[in-house]
Amino acid sequence: MAPLRTWLPVLGLWLLQAGQAHARAQGYTGAEHPFKQEPEWDPFFTFGHHHPISHDGQKIDHFEVIGHxxxxxxxxxxxxxxxxxxxxAIWSDHSNHNEQWEFHVPFRASGPERAGGSLQIWYTYRGSSATGTSSIYTAKPFEGLAIVIDSQGGRGQIRGYLNDGSTDYSIHHHPQSLAFGQCEAAYRNLGRPSDLKISYTHDHGLRVELDDHICFETNKIKLPSNYRWGVSAASAENPDSFELFGLKLALHKEWEDHHFDNDHQVNEGFHAEKEQQIKNREKKGEKQKKEDHHEEEIQKRHKEAADHHARMADSKYRDFKSQYEFKDEDAGHFKDHDSQFSDLHLRMQALTHQVAxxxxxxxxxxxxxxxxxxxMNEFFGHRDGGDGGQFEHTLKDVERRLHNVDQTVQNLERSLRHEGDKINLLNEHHDNLHHKVKEAVIAHGPNLGFSVSLVIVVQVMLAIAYIVYxxxxxxxxxxxL
Structure with a gap:
């Protein structure tokens, strides 16, 4: 019994280490759960996972930045x-080839009490060329999915929209009624980022979650691959500030979470080292294959991005070229009235579509x-003959202020000129003061001869008076006496 008691702690420690090694080998990490698997992020649709987001503060790798x-x-x-x-808006310059995915949008919205604005997450066919910086209320016909976050009646909402390219939301009187799913959500002024997660698989369909709380889900829609991701934001006159902390696309293979109980992990720990050795030998051969495949995938996506930009520069609507184009036919090709009518009907139909x-x-x-x-009318002046727009009011205010400044400068100039005249007069007075004193002394002072004579006469009179006395x-x- 003594040897068994001695080896039990060692055996337990070895089993624990073997289970942890097996978990690490399977890719399960994280502090929240010992077997929580770290998602595999697609680098072509992910930014914000590492900082800084941009090296020059203007461009983001694999994404197109629109606006300012x-x-x-x-x-x-x-x-x-x-x-x-x-x-x-920010749009990916690659098409999404992943058929099942999990898209994370960490964002934060803040603003005053009555502020307004909307955040849209797009998954569309034509991407930025058709939608750009539009919101759901100004969007022209698009093909794909749109998730909208905004406030209605003072309550935050998340709504989902689908469009096959036939609906023009910009002219619809009530776009909110076209949503296929919605929920109320508190997202404004939380003081922290919120995580919007959009997941899609073939078996379970689409699910939209905010901060790990399900908003809505459906298995009645099918989303194809080769669509482009985008995020756009629009603010009202009293604006909400939308901050995007990144975009993350996880390669989501299964809908359910992976849960393993501890007993199962302990039992697998006995075979961990043996399985690890086999996997190491297999990984040596697979590593080179993965590197080659990864390099081919990078080159393929770079080529696709270059083709996309060239296609957009060449023609914005090249992908939607009319399908009702017909080549010219010789008149002798039509032998009867039915063929002539059919050709005329098709050409008239094509003409109608082109005119549309x-x-x-x-x-x-x-x-x-x-x-x-x-x-322009709002900025430069109203069309209804009002008292002018913001720009005109600004010009008038600037003109009035310049007139006041001009008057102030003129008054200051006159004051300085008057003070200068006084200063010149004082300088001239001080310069001539000693000459004027000398002249005054000479002109108004007593004569020297008269003074001497007066002194002599006074002395003589005093002498005579003394002699008489x-x-x-x-x-x-x-x-x-």
Whole structure:
């Protein structure tokens, strides 16, 4: 019994270490759960996992930045807190080849009590070329999925939209009614980032979660691959500030979480070392294959991104080229009236679709020009003959202030000129003071000869008076006692 008691702690420690080694070999890490598996992030649709997000503060690898968001080292401010009415977006420049995935959008929204704005997560066919910085309320027809986060009636909401390219949300009177799923969510002014998770698998469909709480889910939709990811934000005049802390696309193979009980892990610990040795030998051969495959995948995606930019530069609507184009046919090709009518019908139908496309594009151009004119009229002056717009008021205010400054400068100039005249007069007075004193002394002072004569006369008179006084005293009678 003594040897058994001695070896029991050692055996238990060995089993624990073997179980942990097996868990690490299977890729299960994390402090929350000893066997929680770290997701495998797709680097072509992920940023913010490592800092800084951008090396130059302007570009993000594998993503297209539209608008003027503020790109910091750890987050992207899509709509700043001031001024309002801002729009910006970030779109992937690669198509998503993963058929099952888990997309994470860590974001934070903050603003005053009555602020407004919306955050859209897009998974669409044409990507930025069709949607750009649009919100769900201004979006033209798109093909794919849109998840919208905004506030309605003072309550935060998350809604999901699907479009096959036939619905124009920008002209719909009530886009909220077109959502296939929605829930109320508190996301504003939390003081921390919120994690929006969008998951999709073939077996369980689509699930949308906020901070690990299910918002809505459905298994009645199918999302194809080769679509592009994007995030856009728009703010109102009293703006909400939307901050994006990154995007993360996990290769999600199964919907359920992986849970293993401790007894199962302990039993597997006995075979951990043996299995690890076999896996090490297998991994040596697979490592090179994975590296080659990874290099081929990188080259393929880079080529796809280059082709995408070239296609967008060549023609924005090349992917939607009309399918009703017909080649010219000789008149002798049509032998009967039915073939002639059929060809005429198809060509008229094609012409109708082309005219409709022209009308749609013209309407889009008219809408954009109208928005531009409204913005210009609002800024430069109202069309209804009012007292002017913001720009005119600003110019008048600037003109009034410049007039006041001009008057102040003129008054200051006159004051300085008057003070200068006084200073010159004082300088001239001080310069001539000693000359004027000398002249005054010469002009108004007594004559030197007269003064000398006056002194002599006074002395003579005093001498005469003294002599008379002495003579009278000597001639006066004397009195004797």
């Amino acid at each position: 968001p503020e790109i910091l080292s750890d987050r992207v401010i899509l709509t700043p807190p001031h001024p309002g009415n801002q729009r910006s 496309e022209v009308q749609r594009v013209t309407g889009e151009i008219s809408y954009n020009v109208g928005n531009m004119l409204d913005t 002495k003579r009278r005293r000597s001639m006066s009678p004397k009195k004797y």
